Amino acid sequence: MSKTKKHVGIALQGGGAHGAFTWGVLDRLLEEDVIVAEAMCGTSAGAVNAVTCAYGLHLGGPTKAKELMEQLWRKIAQTGSSIFKPSMFDKAYSNGDIHNSPGYMMFNVMSQFLSPYNFNPFNYNPLKDILNSLIDFEELHLYNKKKLFICATNVKTNRAKIFTNKEITVDAVLASACLPFLFQAVEIDGQFYWDGGYMGNPPISPLITNTDIHDIVLIKINSININSVPTTARDIADRVNEISFNSSLINEMKLIHYRNELLRNGILKVDDKNNREIFVHTISGYEALSQLSQSSKMNISWEFFLDLKEKGRKIADHWIKTDFKEVGLKSTFDVEEHFFGKL
Numbered sequence: 001m002s003k004t005k006k007h008v009g010i011a012l013q014g015g016g017a018h019g020a021f022t023w024g025v026l027d028r029l030l031e032e033d034v035i036v037a038e039a040m041c042g043t044s045a046g047a048v049n050a051v052t053c054a055y056g057l058h059l060g061g062p063t064k065a066k067e068l069m070e071q072l073w074r075k076i077a078q079t080g081s082s083i084f085k086p087s088m089f090d091k092a093y094s095n096g097d098i099h100n101s102p103g104y105m106m107f108n109v110m111s112q113f114l115s116p117y118n119f120n121p122f123n124y125n126p127l128k129d130i131l132n133s134l135i136d137f138e139e140l141h142l143y144n145k146k147k148l149f150i151c152a153t154n155v156k157t158n159r160a161k162i163f164t165n166k167e168i169t170v171d172a173v174l175a176s177a178c179l180p181f182l183f184q185a186v187e188i189d190g191q192f193y194w195d196g197g198y199m200g201n202p203p204i205s206p207l208i209t210n211t212d213i214h215d216i217v218l219i220k221i222n223s224i225n226i227n228s229v230p231t232t233a234r235d236i237a238d239r240v241n242e243i244s245f246n247s248s249l250i251n252e253m254k255l256i257h258y259r260n261e262l263l264r265n266g267i268l269k270v271d272d273k274n275n276r277e278i279f280v281h282t283i284s285g286y287e288a289l290s291q292l293s294q295s296s297k298m299n300i301s302w303e304f305f306l307d308l309k310e311k312g313r314k315i316a317d318h319w320i321k322t323d324f325k326e327v328g329l330k331s332t333f334d335v336e337e338h339f340f341g342k343l
Contacts, residue, residue: 006327007036008215008281009207014044014177014197014245015221016297020305021285022049022219023069024312030062032320039147039211041203043196046219047150047176048072048127051168055135058143068134073309075130077302111181123184127177131170141166149206151196152176155185160199160248162206197245204252214279215327221285222246238294256280257335281326282333283319285312 010029012022026049029035042050052072056065110119148168152161152175163172175186175193185192196202207216224246230236260277262268268275288311296304323332 005034005036007038007213008217009039009213010037011202011218012042012046012050013201013221014046017299018221018289018297019045020073020308021221021312023073024309025219025283025316026053027066028313028316030066038213039207041149041207043151043202044177046202047173051173054148055140073305077300079126116184125183137169150176151200151203152193153196153198155192155194200248201245216280218282220282223290253335279331280333283316
């Protein structure tokens with residue numbers, strides 16, 4: 001592999017427990033000195049990974065970042081409720097889904113009638129204690145080697161809120177990962193926020209407008225295209241969720257494509273700031289995650305996390321060996337093929 005350092009922005013999708021795949025990808029990328037992430041942008045589980053990784057880099061470089069991310073996912077597995085762990089039947093007949101777990105089924109029915117304001121009146125979120133045990137957010141505010149952006153959705157205004165380095169608190173991370181059927185909206189400075197995936201999973205524009213990088217690496221864990229039409233109630237619900245959480249990303253990718261075309265054709269003038277060609281690359285979890293159902297995003301077993309981490313490492317290693325050489329030269333993700341239906 002080329003020893004020339006290449007500067008990129010890394011965008012991390014959310015996806016609940018599937019974020020352990022992203023953990024594996026980052027774990028492998030951190031082993032390469034030639035990959036320099038100038039900025040990271042994340043939503044939900046992507047925000048949790050981004051902030052933990054950045055804090056580890058601040059404290060002790062890649063080694064500490066790898067250590068903290070492992071601690072993060074181990075603590076999630078240790079402190080999570082048994083409701084969201086696979087039953088014996090799930091372990092025997094599925095590859096990570098927990099939709100046959102009695103606890104999960106009970107919660108799924110209950111959430112149709114009760115909101116988190118009813119079944120969780122004290123608004124307990126174990127992720128808050130986990131993050132506070134790993135990250136000193138005041139210390140994180142001193143970190144300026146990477147630009148950080150995490151996204152949440154303003155409940156009242158239907159707008160994305162992008163928190164930047166010195167705005168990132170434990171509440172900002174919880175807001176980015178606040179699924180409204182599980183947790184009460186997170187209040188920050190009088191505003192209320194839900195999961196950022198509704199408005200940007202993840203948002204790409206902060207990496208363009210706030211940096212001068214040309215290459216964006218999207219760690220993608222939500223399926224955009226699928227091979228068959230869902231027909232069961234469970235599969236339909238899964239696909240509706242994917243469409244909802246992918247819509248803003250698709251729109252941003254299309255805008256990047258259009259602007260690149262305008263630049264190539266001389267309609268827009270290239271400058272050093274916003275008007276520059278953006279090369280898009282993806283490290284995709286499609287092969288590893290596409291056969292998993294929505295319920296697996298709530299599977300918090302350590303064995304499941306380790307399996308996803310290893311798959312993330314392998315796919316990242318493949319990307320490094322095959323596509324990394326094109327960083328700085330061209331896109332390796334065909335936006336037109338994926339989003340415009342090119343045959």
